[in-house]
Amino acid sequence: MRRYTTLLLTAFLLVVVVVAGSAYLAGSGHVEKGVAMRELTVYTTLPAEHAALLSDGYEKKSRVRVNFVPLSSKDLVDRAAKDDRSAALVLADERTLAELSKRGAFAPYDSEATDAVPEEFRQEQGAWTGVWYDPVVFAVNSDYLRTLKNVPDTWTELSRGETRISMTDFVAADAASNLLYSLIAQFGDEEAYRILRGIHPQVVQYTKYLSNPVRQVGMGEADISIAVASETLRYVADGYPIRIIYPADGTAYTLAGAGVLASAKPDDQQAAGEFVDWLLSDEAQTILWQKGFDFLPTNRATLAYQQFAGKNLVLFTQKPDFTDEQRHEFLDRWVKYIRFSKAGK
Incomplete structure (x- = not known):
């Protein structure tokens, strides 16, 4: 009898461990093949095709799923200006970014990658940075x-x-x-x-x-x-x-750029900053170029910029x-x- 009691207790503990592990993974973000994936929500005015390419490329590299929410400029400004923590980043046209910056919606973000972008392509206090x-x-x-x-x-x-x-x-x-x-x-x-x-x-x-x-x-x-x-x-x-x-x-x-939202959680802001750095990389530019979207990168330290015939x-x-x-x-x-x-x- 004692032997069966031990087996039942062991089985019960295994069930507890599995349930607890599943709950942990579910709370960490998207789960794919049993591996937790962090998720990042981005408000954008970009065409859906551009967003899909970037999302897929970044997920393969970093195991972070980027959920783009396409919005008109007006709707994006109205939503991002609110302190709802639904998104951590905005990837949009310059005019939309400038309006959000006036409203104090962004948390300044600086990195080695953003520092390589000329001043004409970024907000002077680092609220947002142009990517291409x-x-x-x-x-x-x-x-x-x-x-x-x-x-x-x-x-x-x-x-x-x-x-x-x-x-x-x-x-x-x-x-x-x-x-x-x-x-x-x-x-x-x-x-x-x-x-x-x-x-x-x-x-x-x-x-x-x-x-x-x-x-x-x-x-x-x-x-x-x-x-x-x-x-x-x-x-x-x-x-x-x-x-x-x-x-x-x-x-x-026309300039597209990214800004980290001040309303986002600290961990999400960090993840958003890492995504901004990736957007400024050769890898992100190559993904767009391979599909015929030949934008000029703002990061002059990239090989993509150096190879562009009209860079000057x-x-x-x-x-x-x-x-x-x-x-x-x-x-x-x-x-x-x-x-x-x-x-x-």
Whole structure:
């Protein structure tokens, strides 16, 4: 009898150990094949495809599952500004990050990786750090380029030319409208609209998508496109006859960056910081590049940055820090007096 009692007691203790272990693993985060995985929740304005690539890549490297929550800029600001501890990090566009920084939503984060990022790509107190950017370039058909004696390499020269230009409609995409606001911030509204009035008669099509202007140049349907570098590089990699011209008088760009939320728990803030450092690494950049997302890394210490042919391009120095009302007015003026103006042609 004593023997059976001992066996029953041993079995009971084993059950207790298994239950306790399962409870511990469940409290640690996601459990995969019996191994606890830490989880990190990130609010983001990035496209879902970008987020999925980054999440999968980081999980394979660090055994940390990154749960991206896609939100509009307004919804993200409203949610992240609250002290709800639901997320530890924000990965978003520069304007969203700047607004959250004004509201004190971020805990400053500094590391060797963030220190390698130029000041123009990060908040001066370390509230957020840019991880990559996408500049606007001139994509030129290679055959057309060979016919030119003087290559237009400034916005002014482009506005004075006689060529076939394709560009994305400013009202169709944020990256396109950002060019309008950036031209105004850099040159002043009078000069910016003068440049755009000069470009308008040469435009064969205002497209709805960022990729179409580059495709049209590659197919010979346009001579020059005003396009984002990431789309241009994708078509160049696919063998289209396109040469990239980086505007000598500077260009606009869209910036994506990350900020650690002050409302997050200390352990989650540490995990968020480690993820930021990874986003600034060659590994993260390579994951995006392999899928055709050719963004320029802000971390100049990376091999990815050193290999980029246009790494020394000139960027606009003035930020388009305009209110929503100002942006609406600028866009409305362009639509009325240039885009759909008979005098514009």
